[in-house]
Amino acid sequence: MLAIEQLYKSFPTPQGPLPILQGVDVRLARGSSLALMGESGSGKSTLLHLVAGLDRADSGRILIDDVPLDGRSEASLAQWRREGIGLVFQQYNLISSLDVGLNLTFQARLAGRHDPHWAAYLAQRLGLADLLERYPEQLSGGQQQRVAIGRALAGRPAWLLADEP
Template identity: 70%
Template sequence: MLEVKNVFKSYPTAQGPLGVLRGVDLRLDDGGSLALMGESGSGKSTLLHLVAGLDQADSGLIDIGGQRLDRMSEAQLANWRRTEIGLVFQQFNLIGSLNVGDNLAFQARLAGRHDPAWQEQLIERLGLGAVLQRYPEQLSGGQQQRVAIGRALASRPGLLLADEPTGNLDEATSDEVLQLLLELLHDSRTSLLMVTHSPRVAERLAHKVVLHQGRLAARSER
């Protein structure tokens, strides 16, 4: 599903280029899950943004489902993001002017993959049936994150990218939301790459890698 090979990324500063990723190699199989850990500034979010096609590597390759991101135009990348991947962030990023039902369907409609039966299953599994007509500001943090997860999975993407998806939730709500996410991923055979600071969260995923100063320092399996 995902292969990252010898990826380098730096950013210009007044003192010269700042190397953020220094030759990263990463692999994630179909239906697999991988936690990406590391201290602040280690390059976790940078790597996630590169995999999402939101930024370009200086060198190296990123292949997702047989598609090389560096060979796509901006228009091709935008279409690819709509149809092939799902994104979940710590800040939820729901559309305030849309109710829960419309937020859930938003990504799938953009991708041309709206499936009412699958959406109904997501609503039931995520426990959102009673809040479909509410707006994001009327929901708790846990409810908002459930909507964000449902929206990301509604188009049945091959890969879900998550950046601290439970970071704004208390421990009990975090555990509950993570359990629902992992169950839905298993059922849909969607692969997961998740950035997290939490060892508790990382232990729930099948594999774990640690970034240190732009390089992978360790890999372990659950």
């Protein structure tokens, strides 16, 4: 279960703090999915980054299976990012010095979860099988996005966080 309780987040600006998330509540059972919809600038990416442990909220709680994310050490947050979730960034964030095949599997390898059969299946399903030796700059936007989706799924995470997939 993912539970978000009364989450608040603002960003500092020269005019003072800009409130973005103002008391967000979400409950999501394992195996279910939720689509967040909102205007550009409304805070969707901000919320995903908080759940991913890439940023910290001003107040409120995020609980994964009843364990709060805040209060964890940096090492524990790093483990959550590496092993707990798959994250598809809005801007993809592929590693430019690695080819598609390595971009797909790099994180799963780091997490000790690389499975060559699953990686090959993902490449096939995502239409990337013929592109494995190309580099991100040699791909179209849609192809880069599919690499980002494949990378997020490669380690078979319990949770997939996808920003504008």
